[in-house]
Amino acid sequence: xxxxxxxxxxxxxxxxxxxxxxxxxxxxxxxxxxxxxxxxxxxxxxxxxxxxxxxxxxxxxxxxxxxxx
Amino acid sequence: xxxxxxxxxxxxxxxxxxxxxxxxxxxxxxxxxxxxxxxxxxxxxxxxxxxxxxxxxxxxxxxxxxxxx
DNA sequence: TAACTTTGTCAAGTATATTTTACAAATTTT
DNA sequence: AAAATTTGTAAAATATACTTGACAAAGTTA
Numbered sequence: 001x002x003x004x005x006x007x008x009x010x011x012x013x014x015x016x017x018x019x020x021x022x023x024x025x026x027x028x029x030x031x032x033x034x035x036x037x038x039x040x041x042x043x044x045x046x047x048x049x050x051x052x053x054x055x056x057x058x059x060x061x062x063x064x065x066x067x068x069x
Numbered sequence: 070x071x072x073x074x075x076x077x078x079x080x081x082x083x084x085x086x087x088x089x090x091x092x093x094x095x096x097x098x099x100x101x102x103x104x105x106x107x108x109x110x111x112x113x114x115x116x117x118x119x120x121x122x123x124x125x126x127x128x129x130x131x132x133x134x135x136x137x138x
Numbered sequence: 139t140a141a142c143t144t145t146g147t148c149a150a151g152t153a154t155a156t157t158t159t160a161c162a163a164a165t166t167t168t
Numbered sequence: 169a170a171a172a173t174t175t176g177t178a179a180a181a182t183a184t185a186c187t188t189g190a191c192a193a194a195g196t197t198a
Binding site for chain 2: 154156157158
Binding site: 049 | 075092110111112113114117120126127131132
């Protein structure tokens with residue numbers, strides 16, 4: 001799976017560490033790392049929590065228009 | 070968890086059965102039923118597949134602006 | 139350069155998403 | 169009304185999301 005660079009940069013834009021984001025979303029730092037690196041397939045609830053913590057929407061962070069698999 | 074009525078109605082608008090949607094998204098009919106009825110928390114990949122099958126985006130079907138939990 | 143923070147990763151465990159099989163209720167079609 | 173299709177649901181099994189603990193590699197700050 002591909003890295004999620006949109007997520008990574010949205011977090012960087014807020015100068016927030018993976019640990020901080022993890023705490024805000026109620027999940028582990030390792031989980032945030034894995035999501036950013038595309039190591040697996042998070043649940044929609046986690047995706048929504050991440051979006052809320054970063055002031056973004058699902059389409060902003062988890063939707064890729066191009067890759068029409 | 071709440072029912073996903075946006076999904077249910079998007080599918081109805083295409084006159085597509087749960088079975089058809091299940092086939093298109095590579096998942097079981099029961100899984101589609103469970104997602105529509107809010108019985109659990111699907112993975113983002115499944116949500117994206119569903120969106121693609123219905124010609125919608127994640128924000129269309131899985132984002133609720135109001136409930137700012 | 140040395141302390142400190144941040145990030146990647148791994149292995150073993152737990153929780154839960156998804157499958158399979160199956161049956162009944164509800165809806166639609168004939 | 170009967171036949172056929174669609175949907176809800178349930179129990180047991182499997183796959184995988186997520187946790188915990190831990191260590192090393194980068195990156196940042198003093």
